[in-house]
Amino acid sequence: MFDVEKIREEFPVLKRKINNKKLIYFDNAASTQKPKAVIEKIKEIYENCYANIHRGIHTLSQELSDEYENARKIVANFVNSNFEEIIFTRNTTESINLIAYSYALKNLNKNDEIIISVMEHHSNILPWQFVSKKVGCKLTYVSLNKDYKINVEEFKEKINRNTKVVSITHISNVLGSINDIEEIIKISHENEAIVIIDAAQSAPHTKIDVKKLDADFLVFSSHKMLGPTGIGILYGKKDILEEMEPFLFGGDMIKDVDFYSAIWNDLPWKFEAGTPNIVDAIAFAEAVKFLENIGMENIEKYLNELTKYFLDRFSELRKFKLVGSRNYKNRAPIFSFIHDYLKSHEIAKLLDLEGIAVRSGYHCAHPLMKYLNLFESGGTVRASLYLYNTKEEISYFFDILKKIENNY
Numbered sequence: 338m339f340d341v342e343k344i345r346e347e348f349p350v351l352k353r354k355i356n357n358k359k360l361i362y363f364d365n366a367a368s369t370q371k372p373k374a375v376i377e378k379i380k381e382i383y384e385n386c387y388a389n390i391h392r393g394i395h396t397l398s399q400e401l402s403d404e405y406e407n408a409r410k411i412v413a414n415f416v417n418s419n420f421e422e423i424i425f426t427r428n429t430t431e432s433i434n435l436i437a438y439s440y441a442l443k444n445l446n447k448n449d450e451i452i453i454s455v456m457e458h459h460s461n462i463l464p465w466q467f468v469s470k471k472v473g474c475k476l477t478y479v480s481l482n483k484d485y486k487i488n489v490e491e492f493k494e495k496i497n498r499n500t501k502v503v504s505i506t507h508i509s510n511v512l513g514s515i516n517d518i519e520e521i522i523k524i525s526h527e528n529e530a531i532v533i534i535d536a537a538q539s540a541p542h543t544k545i546d547v548k549k550l551d552a553d554f555l556v557f558s559s560h561k562m563l564g565p566t567g568i569g570i571l572y573g574k575k576d577i578l579e580e581m582e583p584f585l586f587g588g589d590m591i592k593d594v595d596f597y598s599a600i601w602n603d604l605p606w607k608f609e610a611g612t613p614n615i616v617d618a619i620a621f622a623e624a625v626k627f628l629e630n631i632g633m634e635n636i637e638k639y640l641n642e643l644t645k646y647f648l649d650r651f652s653e654l655r656k657f658k659l660v661g662s663r664n665y666k667n668r669a670p671i672f673s674f675i676h677d678y679l680k681s682h683e684i685a686k687l688l689d690l691e692g693i694a695v696r697s698g699y700h701c702a703h704p705l706m707k708y709l710n711l712f713e714s715g716g717t718v719r720a721s722l723y724l725y726n727t728k729e730e731i732s733y734f735f736d737i738l739k740k741i742e743n744n745y
């Protein structure tokens with residue numbers, strides 16, 4: 338049973354008042370709030386059992402090393418991957434940069450092509466612009482279909498035997514669209530391209546099974562799914578990771594170092610140079626356990642109910658326009674919208690006065706805003722929901738939007 342009131346009890350911040358109003362946190366696509374289990378785990382480690390890991394023979398170091406590796410096991414299990422295929426990074430951005438540097442720069446040449454889509458977050462655009470400029474290869478964009486999803490027909494036309502890398506988002510952080518990644522992965526592999534899935538917005542929303550998906554890499558961030566900031570995940574297929582050179586060099590990623598050479602450590606440690614973000618990795622595993630206790634299927638079902646309710650209520654508005662699909666079955670509860678007269682930041686400010694936290698502007702997606710002709714007008718307001726949000730909050734949100742409509 339999905340008991341939202343019980344879930345809300347676990348998030349102390351939800352009791353806060355903002356501008357003397359009850360906080361309504363609708364900025365989850367940027368970062369989610371943290372449950373007590375995560376906050377307490379961080380405190381517990383620093384109070385009782387902190388030490389550096391993988392280095393000490395003493396008990397504290399041994400204990401925390403085991404906890405850190407156990408956290409990796411929990412994350413691996415969460416996405417159905419093997420232990421050695423999960424690398425802890427800082428965030429989604431670093432995971433994609435790691436692939437760009439360690440895989441793409443080494444394996445691509447000037448005759449090759451990279452395909453991404455117009456809906457990508459900057460962190461899945463800039464590394465590919467860099468690789469494309471560095472090796473002189475082509476960077477190709479696929480546009481959107483009428484339902485605001487990556488246009489698979491156009492993708493089929495654009496992909497060819499020179500395409501070596503396809504890097505696309507599973508769920509758009511602006512539009513909420515859920516892309517047909519299974520089909521895109523299949524077509525990419527038929528053309529012998531490797532596929533990277535940006536799961537920053539999908540890992541919090543839906544069950545990910547990397548074996549079933551068959552993507553070559555899949556990346557996401559702890560902070561968007563109840564975990565701490567400073568921890569990201571890079572999943573990569575073992576045979577590809579084995580062939581790659583390390584991205585960062587230093588302590589812990591080696592087996593032996595000589596004066597002019599070194600032997601790299603095994604996977605996954607080959608890609609984790611220096612003291613890692615030990616405490617936050619372990620606290621992220623607490624977030625994963627929290628999600629698993631509720632059940633990803635239950636979370637997805639509840640978020641779908643919220644999506645349907647939000648879209649139904651949106652149709653009552655006159656001066657606000659939704660930017661994205663109205664089909665609740667094929668989208669996540671990430672809603673971008675604009676107003677006939679007000680700019681996105683003005684609306685966000687008015688909502689903040691009522692205790693409602695939303696994001697406004699370009700959402701780290703300038704190319705998408707330009708593609709949708711929303712750049713000059715200042716972008717969109719984005720309301721993004723997660724498992725602790727309620728229909729009552731949505732209802733209050735629409736009352737406020739109606740008040741704004743009446744005043745402006």
Ligand SMILES: Cc1ncc(COP(=O)(O)O)c(C=O)c1O
Nearest residue numbers: 428429430458460510537538558
């Ligand atoms: C789809 C998508 N990709 C990548 C990122 C970058 O995530 P991070 O800032 O955690 O690296 C985000 C963050 O908003 C995102 O929504």
